Amino acid sequence: xxxxxxxxxxxxxxxxLGFYATSQAQQAPPPPPSWQQGRPPALGDSPLAPHAQPxxxxxxxxxxxxxxxxxxxxxxQLWASGISNARAMTLGSKGTxxxxxxxxxxxxxxxxxxxxxxxxxxxxxxxQPNGVAFKDGTLYVAAISRILKYEGIEDKLxxxxxxxxVIDTLPKDLPHGWKYLAFGPDGKLYFxxxxxxxxxxxxxxxxxxxxxxxxxxxxxxxxxxxxxSVGFDWHPVTKxxxxxxxxxxxLGDDVPNDTLHHVGGRPGFVPxxxxxxxxxxxxxxxxxxxxxxxxxFNNPLLKLGPHxxxxxxxxxxxxxxxxxxKNRLFIAQRGxxxxxxxxxxxVMMVSLAMGQPPQYELFAEGWLQGDQFWGRPVYxxxxxDGSLLVSDDYAGAIFRITYQR
Amino acid sequence: MGPGARERMRAIPSVLxxxxxxxxxxxxxxxxxxxxxxxxxxxxxxxxxHGPDGRSTNPxxxxxxxxxxxxxxxxxxxxxxxxxxxxxxxxxxxxxxxADIEDLAAYFAARPPAPPRGTVDPATAEAGRRLVGVxxxxxxxxxxLDGQNQxxxxxxxxxxxxxxxxxxxxxxxxxxxEGTMTSAARPLSDEExxxxxxxxxxxx
Numbered sequence: 001x002x003x004x005x006x007x008x009x010x011x012x013x014x015x016x017l018g019f020y021a022t023s024q025a026q027q028a029p030p031p032p033p034s035w036q037q038g039r040p041p042a043l044g045d046s047p048l049a050p051h052a053q054p055x056x057x058x059x060x061x062x063x064x065x066x067x068x069x070x071x072x073x074x075x076x077q078l079w080a081s082g083i084s085n086a087r088a089m090t091l092g093s094k095g096t097x098x099x100x101x102x103x104x105x106x107x108x109x110x111x112x113x114x115x116x117x118x119x120x121x122x123x124x125x126x127x128q129p130n131g132v133a134f135k136d137g138t139l140y141v142a143a144i145s146r147i148l149k150y151e152g153i154e155d156k157l158x159x160x161x162x163x164x165x166v167i168d169t170l171p172k173d174l175p176h177g178w179k180y181l182a183f184g185p186d187g188k189l190y191f192x193x194x195x196x197x198x199x200x201x202x203x204x205x206x207x208x209x210x211x212x213x214x215x216x217x218x219x220x221x222x223x224x225x226x227x228x229s230v231g232f233d234w235h236p237v238t239k240x241x242x243x244x245x246x247x248x249x250x251l252g253d254d255v256p257n258d259t260l261h262h263v264g265g266r267p268g269f270v271p272x273x274x275x276x277x278x279x280x281x282x283x284x285x286x287x288x289x290x291x292x293x294x295x296x297f298n299n300p301l302l303k304l305g306p307h308x309x310x311x312x313x314x315x316x317x318x319x320x321x322x323x324x325x326k327n328r329l330f331i332a333q334r335g336x337x338x339x340x341x342x343x344x345x346x347v348m349m350v351s352l353a354m355g356q357p358p359q360y361e362l363f364a365e366g367w368l369q370g371d372q373f374w375g376r377p378v379y380x381x382x383x384x385d386g387s388l389l390v391s392d393d394y395a396g397a398i399f400r401i402t403y404q405r
Numbered sequence: 406m407g408p409g410a411r412e413r414m415r416a417i418p419s420v421l422x423x424x425x426x427x428x429x430x431x432x433x434x435x436x437x438x439x440x441x442x443x444x445x446x447x448x449x450x451x452x453x454x455h456g457p458d459g460r461s462t463n464p465x466x467x468x469x470x471x472x473x474x475x476x477x478x479x480x481x482x483x484x485x486x487x488x489x490x491x492x493x494x495x496x497x498x499x500x501x502x503x504a505d506i507e508d509l510a511a512y513f514a515a516r517p518p519a520p521p522r523g524t525v526d527p528a529t530a531e532a533g534r535r536l537v538g539v540x541x542x543x544x545x546x547x548x549x550l551d552g553q554n555q556x557x558x559x560x561x562x563x564x565x566x567x568x569x570x571x572x573x574x575x576x577x578x579x580x581x582x583e584g585t586m587t588s589a590a591r592p593l594s595d596e597e598x599x600x601x602x603x604x605x606x607x608x609x
Binding site: 029030031032033034036052053054055056103104105106124125127174175 | 478479482486487503506539541544545555582583584585587588589592593
């Protein structure tokens with residue numbers, strides 16, 4: 001008994017010393033900048049880094065809209081320009097198109113003035129206000145940790161006044177903290193809370209898609225294990241949620257794929273989509289994957305290509321395009337930086353049919369010419385007349401795509 | 406400088422302008438071609454604090470000479486929309502037009518950078534060099550700390566200015582574009598901030 005008592009004291013002392021030693025040794029090294037996090041030492045000399053965001057939009061006369069290539073019968077026009085860092089779009093009930101931005105910090109309103117599209121800045125100096133959604137006369141704006149609302153906005157575009165706060169308790173992390181914002185068929189506001197880094201074990205509160213009631217109450221998770229989704233939409237018929245996700249960086253030029261996912265199953269069940277343990281449904285992460293199997297997680301519906309950067313997705317529910325376009329999903333791909341040969345810089349489309357594998361085809365390309373790009377398509381938006389708007393956050397413009405037989 | 410040399414100096418901006426027109430695709434130059442001569446005229450008001458030619462002699466005020474175009478451009482936008490705040494700069498930036506900002510950014514980018522700010526003892530230099538490596542400053546500011554795109558040239562910047570910026574980032578009161586510096590400054594101790602600022606100020 002005495003012997004064991006002594007032993008246990010010794011063990012206690014030893015483990016305390018051990019703890020002290022590790023806490024000294026584990027003075028964690030400062031993390032590199034977010035974009036570089038997870039880069040293996042062997043790639044220390046890699047010249048790859050995110051492309052700089054231009055601080056000003058391209059003037060209309062320097063936007064080569066004729067370079068955009070589309071299927072026969074389709075045509076692209078420059079619909080609006082001078083919208084620095086134009087990102088997500090939502091249409092007001094009186095015809096105002098609201099446009100978000102990310103680093104530019106602005107929210108814009110595009111109004112029709114006798115056939116010309118006039119751009120007004122209705123909010124500025126916000127922190128990455130990437131999410132915009134409109135309902136019952138009110139514009140909702142998601143800016144990292146806050147969701148704001150501008151009531152009766154279309155009647156006071158020249159003086160919107162101070163917004164009201166819907167919620168301001170979301171995580172403040174900036175890496176992958178910018179949000180897509182949309183109303184679901186259930187009338188709730190959906191948004192993403194991305195992983196706060198390239199490849200990290202995220203806190204319970206991060207790497208998900210979440211929703212709240214429009215008054216800010218009733219927060220709940222909808223999907224987990226989602227690294228960064230800044231585009232989702234609901235199928236016009238099944239009303240189920242589909243989202244695009246950005247895969248991690250620095251695993252190589254060809255892996256992992258960015259992915260398209262589908263949230264199905266029983267109501268109330270919150271599926272896990274694999275991050276940070278499993279990528280693209282079949283690659284275990286070299287660090288976080290140990291002890292896991294990809295079969296623990298929901299597989300992607302479709303691999304979209306490595307590093308293509310799928311931003312916005314939109315189901316086509318209009319009547320202008322040919323009949324086979326009905327319920328197709330458009331995916332705007334902003335284009336790669338973490339890849340030797342650039343990929344993406346295009347708009348793809350996905351046809352979904354019960355019991356068949358999804359069909360994945362090119363819709364629009366031409367933003368990338370050789371190794372140079374002049375613009376980056378980010379969000380598709382279906383207008384009431386059936387035309388498709390595509391925003392470009394690099395050229396600072398919106399294109400309108402129409403079809404004529 | 407002889408008159409011939411002055412002529413050549415004057416010719417440089419127009420060559421740059423021509424290049425700017427030729428290289429349009431894929432270069433984030435923004436809107437219309439910036440006018441460096443207009444920038445020089447518009448910068449006259451800046452000289453009172455930032456020094457002639459954007460080489461500041463006031464230790465609390467940064468040199469703008471040789472800053473990357475995108476850096477100055479973005480910072481003036483941040484001052485104008487209130488994301489970066491400063492008692493002097495906020496009112497100066499408020500009335501600037503897009504063209505003003507473009508011209509000023511292009512003008513300062515074309516000025517030769519200021520010389521290093523004094524020297525440091527070998528121990529501080531060694532400690533500073535180590536901190537720059539450990540804290541990944543060179544990842545974005547590049548190995549010579551001369552900046553690129555929206556990232557500023559910090560080599561040869563004033564010690565006091567660098568000190569104030571790093572303290573501001575650490576206290577989360579210094580506005581920036583994407584939060585990179587707020588994250589980078591967090592693990593630095595007050596003493597480390599002083600060392601790294603002294604070291605960077607001494608670099609050419």
